[in-house]
Amino acid sequence: MAIGNFDGVHRGHQAVLDAARSEAVRRDAPLVCLTFEPHPRTLFRPDQPVPRLTPAPMKARLLSALGFDAVVEHRFDRETASLSADAFVAKVLVDELGARHVVVGFDFQFGAYRTGTPAFLVAEGAARGFGVTVVEGFADEGGAIVSSSRIRSDLGRGDVAVAAGLLGYRWTVEAPVVHGQKLGRTLGYPTANMAFASDDLLAHGIYAVKFRRADGTLHGGVASYGRRPTFDNGAALFETYLFDFSGDLYGETAEVSLFAYLRGEEKFDGIAPLVAQMDRDAAEARAFLAHATPLSPLDAAIAF
Incomplete structure (x- = not known):
């Protein structure tokens, strides 16, 4: 035990x-x-x-x-x-x-x-x-003791790659898919929206992710976590655009594994520059995920 x-x-x-x-x-x-x-x-x-x-x-x-x-x-x-x-x-x-x-x-x-x-x-x-x-305490490659508080600090800065090195797997969140304002649909990027229990753990920004549905199917994606400053600056939501997917996810409890922090959340001067940046984010996330490999057998079981 x-x-x-x-x-x-x-x-x-x-x-x-x-x-x-x-x-x-x-x-x-x-x-x-x-x-x-x-x-x-x-x-x-x-x-x-x-x-x-x-x-x-x-x-x-x-x-x-x-x-x-x-x-x-x-x-x-x-x-x-x-x-x-x-x-x-x-x-x-x-x-x-x-x-x-x-x-x-x-x-x-x-x-x-x-x-x-x-x-x-x-x-x-x-x-x-x-x-x-x-x-005895387990130290990382730099000789520092691995702790939950260190990992929280890394995630708070958006350092998901550093956090993954300490975890031994890509940090993964689980939450139900909820209804949002459906802004993504109007931009050509429909998203699965999830609300986290705590808004002070993960840095707001754009991430390359993998999204696991309740039935176990896995999709690459690009996610935005934040308050949508271009639109309403409202309550924080984690919004994932799934690559090569169409369908209804509302009510499903899904898992999202974070692979890379692409950039911070920004306020854009209009829809056109926002969509142009979203296109670049999606391309960068696809490229990153195409070359990602498991960090460990646990990572393979959770994120691949």
């Missing part, structure tokens, strides 16, 4: 998850991930929630692609937060889940007032009959 929040399921998390998979194979045991919903900061600081890299459904999808047999989403509420570290071990890990071996990261803390540490967990495991592996 791997335990953690795993927001982003990035390469640092994957080191923990890989260690759990190795133990499951060695012990011929089911491979399970224990995670917590909502994010603890949502409980303690509801006015400042964490912009989620991977909301629960996307996290489960990624964990499934990594070979996990089950994901246990333990509700993080006041009752859970008040459990002492030893009560959490006894009640959740032993009584409820019957853990045979637990794998955590070096900075994992749990229990009331975060008094449970990896060292405490090792001692509890020895006393209660389950094994514990503590995985």
Whole structure:
């Protein structure tokens, strides 16, 4: 059993998850991930929630692609937060889940007032009959520890390629397709519109993307994320023009993987210069996607 929040399921998390998979194979045991919903900061600081890299459904999808047999989403509420570290071990890990071996990261803390540490967990495991592996921090090629906060900062600057290097896959969002103002149709670029839960995670701009429909079919595309300053400067929407596609997508829950940041959002002096730039954006996105290759087996499963 791997335990953690795993927001982003990035390469640092994957080191923990890989260690759990190795133990499951060695012990011929089911491979399970224990995670917590909502994010603890949502409980303690509801006015400042964490912009989620991977909301629960996307996290489960990624964990499934990594070979996990089950994901246990333990509700993080006041009752859970008040459990002492030893009560959490006894009640959740032993009584409820019957853990045979637990794998955590070096900075994992749990229990009331975060008094449970990896060292405490090792001692509890020895006393209660389950094994514990503590995985050290995972550093990138430059020697810096990979973290969810770093990736959020990269996405906030539009650095989706850098974020992908830390994630080990192209960052992917999942949301239902909603009705917009249908401005794209009048410009020759009909779009699938999606509203994100958080508007402060991703930089506004134009992106080369891949769009996966609910039935699994995949389309390349070019997406605009922002407030449409040429028109209304309204609420932020993620609007994807799918290449070589016609049809109705309303109501579908789709996934969009971001491959490249092409440019920032701009206000144009009229429709003609806007459409001319959209033509260039679409051509650039097609060219980029034509040469894109998977970063990892996980990337291949999610974005290809």
